[in-house]
Amino acid sequence: MIGRGDGAERVSVLVAGAGPTGLLLAAELQRRGVSCKLIDALPEPLRWDRATVIHPRSLEVFESLGLIDRFLEAGTKQCAVKIYSAGELLGALDLSECGSSYGFNLGLSEEVTESILTDYLTALGGVVHRASRLTGVRVQSDAVVAEIEENGSRYRVHAEWIVGCDGLHSRTRESSGIVLEGHDIDAPWAVFDAAIAGWTDHFELNVGYLDAVPVILTALPGRRWRVYLRPSSPESDLVDDAASTVRRYAGGASFVDVANPTRFHCASKVANRFRSGRVLLAGDAAHLCSPAQGHGMNTGLQDAFNLAWKLALVCKGIADSSLLDSYEAERRPVAEMVAHSGDIVEAGELLTDPADRRSRDAAIRTTFTESSSRHNEIVAETELNVDYAASPIVLGGGAGVLAAGQRMPNKIPAGAAGHTVVLVPDPVAADPDAARLREAVQKIVDRSRVFETIVSLDASRALDGRAGSTLLVVRPDGYIGMRCEEHHLAALERYHALVTSQPSAVEK
Numbered sequence: 001m002i003g004r005g006d007g008a009e010r011v012s013v014l015v016a017g018a019g020p021t022g023l024l025l026a027a028e029l030q031r032r033g034v035s036c037k038l039i040d041a042l043p044e045p046l047r048w049d050r051a052t053v054i055h056p057r058s059l060e061v062f063e064s065l066g067l068i069d070r071f072l073e074a075g076t077k078q079c080a081v082k083i084y085s086a087g088e089l090l091g092a093l094d095l096s097e098c099g100s101s102y103g104f105n106l107g108l109s110e111e112v113t114e115s116i117l118t119d120y121l122t123a124l125g126g127v128v129h130r131a132s133r134l135t136g137v138r139v140q141s142d143a144v145v146a147e148i149e150e151n152g153s154r155y156r157v158h159a160e161w162i163v164g165c166d167g168l169h170s171r172t173r174e175s176s177g178i179v180l181e182g183h184d185i186d187a188p189w190a191v192f193d194a195a196i197a198g199w200t201d202h203f204e205l206n207v208g209y210l211d212a213v214p215v216i217l218t219a220l221p222g223r224r225w226r227v228y229l230r231p232s233s234p235e236s237d238l239v240d241d242a243a244s245t246v247r248r249y250a251g252g253a254s255f256v257d258v259a260n261p262t263r264f265h266c267a268s269k270v271a272n273r274f275r276s277g278r279v280l281l282a283g284d285a286a287h288l289c290s291p292a293q294g295h296g297m298n299t300g301l302q303d304a305f306n307l308a309w310k311l312a313l314v315c316k317g318i319a320d321s322s323l324l325d326s327y328e329a330e331r332r333p334v335a336e337m338v339a340h341s342g343d344i345v346e347a348g349e350l351l352t353d354p355a356d357r358r359s360r361d362a363a364i365r366t367t368f369t370e371s372s373s374r375h376n377e378i379v380a381e382t383e384l385n386v387d388y389a390a391s392p393i394v395l396g397g398g399a400g401v402l403a404a405g406q407r408m409p410n411k412i413p414a415g416a417a418g419h420t421v422v423l424v425p426d427p428v429a430a431d432p433d434a435a436r437l438r439e440a441v442q443k444i445v446d447r448s449r450v451f452e453t454i455v456s457l458d459a460s461r462a463l464d465g466r467a468g469s470t471l472l473v474v475r476p477d478g479y480i481g482m483r484c485e486e487h488h489l490a491a492l493e494r495y496h497a498l499v500t501s502q503p504s505a506v507e508k
């Protein structure tokens with residue numbers, strides 16, 4: 001074992017686990033020039049495929065990284081969600097109404113998502129250290145000492161921060177005393193991939209059948225489906241189980257070219273903390289949910305996207321480490337919301353009493369028919385219902401799509417590693433001070449290491465009712481960190497102080 005002072009490797013961030021969460025986090029740190037080591041216990045990527053549904057919010061993230069074309073080429077669109085029960089269609093969601101320029105989920109195997117993210121990391125100069133298992137973590141006042149086993153030999157890495165993206169059985173989490181709270185999902189799940197001969201509907205959708213054997217079909221490329229089900233017994237034939245339900249709706253349908261029938265168990269749990277000193281958790285290491293809504297991987301990706309820019313500011317000495325508390329404040333409530341929503345779906349899916357099933361079906365019909373509840377379902381399905389208005393690092397208010405804490409709907413500018421300051425001119429009268437304001441803001445942007453660019457945006461319709469120029473700050477993860485209508489420069493300074501815990505945006 002190499003001890004400290006004996007040539008142990010030193011990095012700013014050690015990322016444990018190269019699933020989707022760890023890959024995105026490591027790439028985003030790499031892009032910002034933070035020294036980072038990414039390890040994974042497996043000698044090669046996991047071939048057992050899990051996630052198939054990439055939600056629009058994750059597609060927006062991939063767009064901002066310049067990866068969207070690769071994803072769209074590889075995946076298949078899932079434009080609608082249909083729910084059936086007792087032989088009838090209860091309702092359908094048209095995802096084009098979601099409010100994103102990606103009005104669909106993307107069907108793509110997690111394996112492919114991981115390979116695109118690995119290529120992205122590699123192109124940025126990063127690497128996945130495989131067959132490298134984290135076996136222990138010791139936290140010191142100024143560093144984390146990680147013990148790693150690689151091909152039978154052991155070594156230590158000294159890191160300023162460790163992020164556990166090491167999934168369900170996270171060693172990072174166990175070593176840090178952080179606890180997963182929640183419950184196991186007792187009823188087993190099963191999954192297989194197949195084509196469906198005799199399918200009469202279109203191929204760009206996901207379908208939920210809430211029958212005695214509940215089945216979910218999610219579209220994959222090549223007119224194949226990933227079929228999720230709740231098996232009828234511990235020994236039942238999974239394909240027969242799923243076919244017994246699907247045939248009620250499509251009489252001539254049968255599963256063909258079946259691959260990888262597998263049973264699995266899930267849990268609905270959220271870590272009691274996402275940060276303990278120099279230890280952070282993200283992805284499945286921090287939260288687990290029912291696979292029914294396909295949020296697990298997407299939530300992990302968005303954890304990574306939220307954490308990366310904050311960790312980079314801290315590692316570069318621009319922001320105080322207290323910025324990292326906002327990661328838990330922003331992302332833990334999202335994980336709780338997702339786990340809770342999965343619990344509701346699980347409970348509904350497994351009802352057996354006929355009267356309970358009828359009331360469930362009636363409630364779904366109403367939800368899918370009434371326009372505001374249907375809209376709520378669509379934005380939840382597409383993960384566009386997340387906002388950080390209650391975050392300790394969000395400043396200002398406002399209403400509607402451009403309120404502080406909301407995701408910025410306009411694409412500005414793709415790929416920014418730092419914050420973007422957005423000037424929205426007065427929608428009614430020309431502001432005589434507009435040029436002077438822009439000049440003053442530009443000076444702050446030029447001399448700050450937080451604000452990267454300044455852009456103008458004509459968003460008068462989105463800001464109805466206001467007067468004067470509006471200033472927005474869009475964070476690197478695409479959320480509006482600040483909105484102000486007056487005293488713009490002071491507000492910008494206040495926002496800088498909030499994020500960095502330093503008094504002024506202007507470097508002396």
Ligand SMILES: Cc1cc2nc3c(=O)[nH]c(=O)nc-3n(C[C@H](O)[C@H](O)[C@H](O)COP(=O)(O)OP(=O)(O)OC[C@H]3O[C@@H](n4cnc5c(N)ncnc54)[C@H](O)[C@@H]3O)c2cc1C
Nearest residue numbers: 017019020021041050051052053134167283284296297298
């Ligand atoms: C059948 C199924 C279907 C699913 N469908 C969807 C879906 O449609 N959409 C969706 O969003 N989610 C879905 N999920 C959930 C999704 O698969 C997970 O949420 C996602 O894989 C989590 O990614 P992660 O990177 O956080 O963790 P993981 O993918 O679990 O990656 C963790 C990595 O850490 C490594 N590791 C573990 N321990 C160590 C250690 N000690 N040292 C070093 N490395 C270690 C592992 O080898 C692994 O590579 C599904 C899950 C299942 C089971």
